[in-house]
Amino acid sequence: MGSPLRIVNGRVYDPANGVNGVVRDVCVRDGKIVDDVPPDAKRIDATGLVVMPGGVDIHCHIAGPKVNLARKVQPETHRDDVQLRTRVTRSGTGGTVPSTFATGYRYATLGYTTAMEAAVPPLGARHTLEEFHDTPVIDKGFFVLVGNNLLLYRLLQEGRLEEFRHALAWWLTVTKAYAPKLVNPGGDEMWKGQRNANITALDDKIGAFDLTPRRVIAAFIEAANALGLPHPVHIHCNNLGHTGNVETTLETMRLAEGRRAHMAHIQFHSYGAVAGKSRSNPTSRARDIAEYVNTHPNISADVGAVMFGHSTSMTADAPLAYMLYRIAGGKWVNADTENESGCGIVPFTYQDQVYTNALQWAIGLELFLLSEDPWRMVFSTDHPNGGSFMTYPRLIRLLMDSEFRKQQMAQVNQKALDHTSLRDLQGREYSLYEIAIITRAGPARLLGLTAKGHLGVGADADITLYEEDDDKEKMFAAPRYVIKDGELIVEDHEFRDDHGGRVLHVAPAYDAKIEQVIEPFFEDYYTIRFANYAVDDRYLSHHQVIPTAAPAAAATPAGAARP
Amino acid sequence: MSLALTLHTVPTVPLEAEVLSPARLAGLSAPEAAKLTVVYGNQRADLGDFFKVGKGADGELHLTGDLARVKRVGMGMAEGRIVVHGSAGMHLGTGMTGGEIVVEGDAGDWVGSEMTGGRITVKGNAGHMVGSATRGSAVGVRGGEILIFGNVGNEAGSGMRRGLIAIGGDSGDFAGVNMLAGTIVVLGRLGWRTGAGMARGSIISMHPAELLPTFAYACTYSPLFLRLCLLHLGRLGLPVARSQVEGRYQRWCGDAVELNRGEVLLLDSAPGA
Numbered sequence: 092m093g094s095p096l097r098i099v100n101g102r103v104y105d106p107a108n109g110v111n112g113v114v115r116d117v118c119v120r121d122g123k124i125v126d127d128v129p130p131d132a133k134r135i136d137a138t139g140l141v142v143m144p145g146g147v148d149i150h151c152h153i154a155g156p157k158v159n160l161a162r163k164v165q166p167e168t169h170r171d172d173v174q175l176r177t178r179v180t181r182s183g184t185g186g187t188v189p190s191t192f193a194t195g196y197r198y199a200t201l202g203y204t205t206a207m208e209a210a211v212p213p214l215g216a217r218h219t220l221e222e223f224h225d226t227p228v229i230d231k232g233f234f235v236l237v238g239n240n241l242l243l244y245r246l247l248q249e250g251r252l253e254e255f256r257h258a259l260a261w262w263l264t265v266t267k268a269y270a271p272k273l274v275n276p277g278g279d280e281m282w283k284g285q286r287n288a289n290i291t292a293l294d295d296k297i298g299a300f301d302l303t304p305r306r307v308i309a310a311f312i313e314a315a316n317a318l319g320l321p322h323p324v325h326i327h328c329n330n331l332g333h334t335g336n337v338e339t340t341l342e343t344m345r346l347a348e349g350r351r352a353h354m355a356h357i358q359f360h361s362y363g364a365v366a367g368k369s370r371s372n373p374t375s376r377a378r379d380i381a382e383y384v385n386t387h388p389n390i391s392a393d394v395g396a397v398m399f400g401h402s403t404s405m406t407a408d409a410p411l412a413y414m415l416y417r418i419a420g421g422k423w424v425n426a427d428t429e430n431e432s433g434c435g436i437v438p439f440t441y442q443d444q445v446y447t448n449a450l451q452w453a454i455g456l457e458l459f460l461l462s463e464d465p466w467r468m469v470f471s472t473d474h475p476n477g478g479s480f481m482t483y484p485r486l487i488r489l490l491m492d493s494e495f496r497k498q499q500m501a502q503v504n505q506k507a508l509d510h511t512s513l514r515d516l517q518g519r520e521y522s523l524y525e526i527a528i529i530t531r532a533g534p535a536r537l538l539g540l541t542a543k544g545h546l547g548v549g550a551d552a553d554i555t556l557y558e559e560d561d562d563k564e565k566m567f568a569a570p571r572y573v574i575k576d577g578e579l580i581v582e583d584h585e586f587r588d589d590h591g592g593r594v595l596h597v598a599p600a601y602d603a604k605i606e607q608v609i610e611p612f613f614e615d616y617y618t619i620r621f622a623n624y625a626v627d628d629r630y631l632s633h634h635q636v637i638p639t640a641a642p643a644a645a646a647t648p649a650g651a652a653r654p
Numbered sequence: 655m656s657l658a659l660t661l662h663t664v665p666t667v668p669l670e671a672e673v674l675s676p677a678r679l680a681g682l683s684a685p686e687a688a689k690l691t692v693v694y695g696n697q698r699a700d701l702g703d704f705f706k707v708g709k710g711a712d713g714e715l716h717l718t719g720d721l722a723r724v725k726r727v728g729m730g731m732a733e734g735r736i737v738v739h740g741s742a743g744m745h746l747g748t749g750m751t752g753g754e755i756v757v758e759g760d761a762g763d764w765v766g767s768e769m770t771g772g773r774i775t776v777k778g779n780a781g782h783m784v785g786s787a788t789r790g791s792a793v794g795v796r797g798g799e800i801l802i803f804g805n806v807g808n809e810a811g812s813g814m815r816r817g818l819i820a821i822g823g824d825s826g827d828f829a830g831v832n833m834l835a836g837t838i839v840v841l842g843r844l845g846w847r848t849g850a851g852m853a854r855g856s857i858i859s860m861h862p863a864e865l866l867p868t869f870a871y872a873c874t875y876s877p878l879f880l881r882l883c884l885l886h887l888g889r890l891g892l893p894v895a896r897s898q899v900e901g902r903y904q905r906w907c908g909d910a911v912e913l914n915r916g917e918v919l920l921l922d923s924a925p926g927a
Contacts, residue, residue, distance in 0.1 A: 167790030421792060 095128035096122045096577065101137030103148065104527040105144065107536065107545030111524045117142060119552040126548055135572060135579075137556055140382060143527050144544050145204025145553030145575065149534035150325075150355050150393045150475040152405050153194050154222035155233065156215040157434040161405050161475070164424050164436055168401070180227070180586045182213035187403045187438075187475040195227035199580055201483055201545040202555030202570040205535070205595075208233040209325065209355065209473075210274060210407040212430035213240075214619070219632040223594050226518060228575055230543075230553075230597035230635075234325050235266050236407050236432040238273030238307065239280045242612045244300050247310050254608055256314040260601035261609065263320075267596040269538075269637070270322040272355075273325050274407040275329050276307045279433035279475040282410040289410035290329045293342050297475055304329050309346045318348045318599045319640030321539025323351035328360045331411050335364035337376035341383055349389050353537060356395020357384075358455040372446055375511040377454045381461035384468055391537045393471035396455030396486055397448065398462055398478030399441045399503075405476060409433030429618070437492075441478070441535040449507035453456035453500075459490055460516040465528040466536060484567035487530070489562045490521040539637060540595070552577035594634040657687055658710035661719025661740075665704060667695040668743065672726040674701075676715055676734025676753060684708060717742075722762065728755045731772070744781070747774045750798070752791075763807065769817070770796040779804035782826065787813030795819070795836065801890060808845065811838045814855065820887050821877075830857045831915065839887060841894065852909050852916035858883075860898055860921045869908030874922050876902050 096119040103110050103117060118128045152158050162169075168186030174193045176182040183193030198206055211219045211233040219233050237243060237259060246255040259271060277297035283287040284298050293305040308326065315324040328343045330336035340360040346354070354360070361380045362373035384390050404415050409425055412435020416423035419439050427434035441448040455477065462468035474480040489496050497517065500508060508514060520527070533546025542551045556572040573581035575590050606621075613621035657679055659824075670693040673679070679687055688702025688766045701707070704724075710716050718739040721727065728747040741759035748764060752772045763781035766774045767788055780802045780867040787794035788808050794813035805823035812828065814836040822843035833852040844863040849855075858880060881899055888894035 165790055167788055170788065 095132035096135065096574070097128050097132045098137045098142060098556070100137045101140050101142035102559075103142045103546065104523050105546040106524055106528045106532040107144075107298035108547045109472060110546070116281065117546055117554065119554070119574065119577045122552050123542075124546055124548055124550045124552050127279075137572075139559065140571060141523060141557040141559050141566075142200070142546070143555050143557070144531045144546050144550070145536075145555055145573070146198075146530050147204050147534040147538065147544050148198070148203055148206035148474070148542070149308065149469055149482065149538060150209045150395070150471045151206050151480060152209060152476070153206060153231070154191065154226060155219035156430075157209045157405055157407070157436060158208075159189060159218070159222070160426055160434070161403050161436045162190065162425060163608070164225035164422060165438055166404065179587055179589050181589075187401050188405070191222050191225040192227060195229050196586070197481060199228040199573050199575070199586075200569065201480065201567065202557065202573055202583075203229060203483075204553035204555075204575050204592075205230045205482070205540070205574070207231065207538065209267060210234060210236055210327075210432075211266075211268070212236050212261055212407070212427050212432035212434075213266045213268075213432045215427070216626050217630055218382070220267060220626065223592075224630075224632060226592065226594055228573075228580055228590045230551075230593045230595055231600075232269030234270045234274060234322075235263060235268035236274055236430075237262060237271045237311070238276040238429045239278070239433065241280075241616070242609060244280075244297070244302055245612075246608075247307065247493065248301050251415070252313075253358055254605060256317055257311060257601040257605035258609060259311070259314050260599040261605050263318075264598045264601065267594065267626050267631060267634070269596050270320060270325050271311060272325045272327070272407075273308060273311055274327040274432070275331065275411065276304045276311075277302070278329060278408060278410055282413075282433055283428055286419065287410070287413065293329065293339060293346075305342075305346065308343055312347050312350050312352050313396065320597060320599060321637045321639065322537065323353055325353045325355055327355045327406075327408065331356075331359045331360075331406075331408055332414065334362055334371060336360055336362050337379055339544075340380060344383055344387065344390050347389055348389075351389050351391075354384075354390065354392040356471060356476065357392040358395045358397065358451065358458055358477070359473070361454050361458065362450075372510075373450060375450060375454045375457060377457035378512060381458055381463075381468070385461075385463045388464075389466070391467040391469070392458075392474075393469050393534070394455050394457070394458050395471050395473035395477050397441050397451040397488060398472055398482040399443045399448070399452060400478065400482070402439050402441060402478050403475040404437040404439045406412070406437075407432045407434050409435045411435065412437050445502040446504050446507045450510060452503065453511040453513045453580055456489060456496070457511055457513055457516065459521070459529070460513075460519040465521075465525045466533045468529070469533040469537065469543040470529040483530075484564045486566035487521075487526055487567045488562070491523075492528065493517050493520050523565055539628045591633050594631050595637055596631075596634060597639060598636050599639045656710040656713050657682075657684065658708045658716040658718070659687075659701075659702060660708070661717075661721060661724070663704050664704045664720055665694060665723045667723070669694050669699075669700065669704060669724045671704075671724050672729040674717060674724070674727045674736070674738065675729060675731045679715060700760075722760070725762070725806060728753070731755075741778070742776075746776075747772070748913075750774070752798075760804070761802075765802070766795065766798065766800045766835070769798045769800070770792055770798070771798045771875040773799040773801070775801045775803075777803050779823070780806045782807030782809055783812065783877075784810040784821075785814060785817070785819045786811060787832070792832075793834065801887070801892065803892065804895050805842065811836065811857075814838070818883070820890075820892055822892050830855060830916075833857070837883065839883065841892065841898075849909055849918050851912060853912040854882075854915045856917050856919060858903070858919045863918070863920055865906055865918060866909065868910035869906040869918060870914070872905040872907050872908065872917075874902050874904050876900070877905075877919065880919065921922055 098117040169184035172185030185192035363376035365371035472478040532544040554574040560566040673690040684707040690701040738757040744762035753905035760778035761780040803822040808826035815834040833855040906918040
């Protein structure tokens with residue numbers, strides 16, 4: 092994988108190894124960072140350049156059935172944003188939901204080399220892996236939706252917790268997933284049964300089950316920790332986007348009781364209500380959320396910041412999509428209802444003069460600026476929900492440049508800002524070191540990717556070289572070099588090579604006897620035979636199994652091949 | 655600009671030539687214009703591979719030949735005048751904001767889709783989607799005029815918000831589907847499901863038509879705006895009869911699924927009734 096390479100005299104930001112802007116060389120061989128390379132190795136003169144590990148996106152939506160549906164529902168965004176073929180790269184279309192090839196290349200042109208698709212129904216795993224196959228350059232994995240799963244609910248309701256854990260491990264293994272994902276646990280189940288039904292509180296009863304979201308969430312946190320997964324359960328809380336949902340969010344975090352849990356796009360879950368009013372506009376409760384996360388090291392979160400302009404709301408939370416459709420008034424689509432999940436797509440535009448939109452934008456910034464531990468409050472826009480990943484450079488500038496932030500604040504709905512503490516946070520600016528944490532080292536650590544997000548010996552040689560600039564948006568929009576697995580992909584801002592990237596997945600061990608529990612359920616209810624359900628290795632070309640920490644006792648090794 | 659281009663090689667697959675626009679050719683000599691890039695199928699080619707470029711006159715762009723497979727002529731143009739002596743391909747004047755295009759022959763699909771200003775005149779027939787929204791867009795034509803002397807295909811004026819589309823012949827199905835506002839005049843016959851989903855706007859025809867059940871008859875009258883509109887169209891050369899200008903029209907309100915704010919006006923078959 093590539094000839095030896097020496098990156099000379101770059102200013103290195105490698106927070107995982109405590110390197111803060113030190114001028115030094117970085118050596119690469121066989122796709123890994125090494126101590127030294129022979130003197131005749133190819134050299135890149137990085138004098139005046141900032142060297143960082145490749146970016147790691149912990150939460151985005153880039154592949155699978157709902158992403159493709161979002162492409163299909165917005166053909167008008169394709170013709171205005173055509174990506175032409177080059178000598179080494181393939182063509183595609185952009186917009187807020189780029190085609191597969193364009194997704195890979197565009198992430199690469201921002202210096203990102205790893206991204207996690209955050210919501211895939213198990214039945215959509217094959218589709219997702221096929222799209223991954225056509226998503227170049229970046230390494231990628233997906234979180235599998237398990238929070239509205241009937242069999243898991245049934246096991247939980249009957250108190251069969253050990254089988255519940257084995258069944259969860261089975262689902263992760265057979266779908267080639269990276270982590271378990273809960274989306275509005277119980278909400279999709281309610282939505283499917285009754286018009287416009289949803290979960291409103293953690294103690295609501297879930298449809299016909301003798302279960303509550305509280306019990307479901309606690310069980311998944313417990314099981315994911317017991318399985319020793321590299322990334323814990325990834326939670327999209329109940330009540331996303333609703334005024335006053337902060338109580339639900341805090342309550343959900345408390346359920347972890349010291350165990351690890353990751354809270355997705357927490358900005359969308361940080362809304363208060365005006366006291367004494369039953370119906371009011373949302374207010375910011377970012378302070379309460381930030382304080383809880385700051386003081387609870389078991390909890391991590393990605394922000395899910397909102398950026399003004401076009402976005403596509405794309406979620407497994409079907410009742411939420413219906414709510415957004417009633418606000419947006421344009422087109423929407425509801426799908427995946429037949430899967431072990433739900434899904435809704437709503438093209439959406441965030442406008443700076445709209446109270447709620449400006450509030451959401453401000454809360455995203457507040458959460459970043461109030462965070463005391465950048466390792467656990469990491470970067471995301473929940474692409475393409477809060478904004479496309481192409482807005483990342485602008486968001487970085489908002490964090491690093493308080494003067495720019497002040498200018499932008501002057502242009503938004505001021506009543507919304509009155510309900511936030513953003514004006515009190517003018518003094519806070521992120522440093523390059525902290526940006527390297529929230530966009531690279533932090534997400535990699537939270538994902539348990541020990542070879543990513545840093546430049547220590549043995550790490551994957553995913554490296555970005557930026558030209559330092561006072562305009563951080565400009566700086567982060569176009570790295571001069573991007574190296575993936577030791578290969579020079581982008582040189583002088585142009586693609587020099589194409590690259591496949593790997594699929595990252597887990598294969599936690601489970602007791603094979605669990606299949607005797609699952610199979611009859613399939614034969615009774617599924618549209619697919621049990622024997623045909625597990626995704627076989629033909630769907631993986633380049634892949635890597637990320638090991639789990641503590642295999643469950645008395646378990647057989649899972650069937651996945653190791654590279 | 656003042657160039658005269660003559661098609662010397664008829665393309666066998668579509669040729670995308672948005673360079674055939676006044677602003678793109680402004681100030682270019684004939685050899686420079688011949689060097690402009692066009693997309694031929696999935697290949698790139700020079701404009702000169704297909705067109706002989708000569709000196710023109712009158713500050714106009716003259717295109718001669720069977721351009722039925724030449725797409726995007728005048729796309730996005732803002733000013734100037736293009737005359738096509740022959741037929742034009744798809745996406746003629748798509749998204750244009752001003753200026754004028756005259757086609758002596760027929761035009762393909764998507765004539766003037768999502769245009770915001772200017773005028774397109776087609777002396778022959780035009781294809782489907784005349785002055786319509788592009789697939790996925792909610793809004794089509796936002797201004798300007800499209801005159802088709804012959805017949806048109808389906809979905810003329812879909813999603814139209816403002817402006818005037820006039821058709822001398824017959825229209826296909828779904829004329830004015832999802833229309834938001836604006837005016838469509840069809841001197842010939844309407845196809846099926848005219849005005850389906852229209853929110854506001856006026857669709858006029860000189861013949862009886864079978865309308866959707868979500869359109870309701872309101873009254874028969876002589877709207878003043880229509881008299882002015884038809885006189886205007888007559889001056890532009892469309893065959894408007896005096897009986898049509900002075901006629902009485904049945905007003906049908908619809909589409910009821912969009913709160914009945916739009917209208918279809920049909921020339922009353924029994925004048926004076």
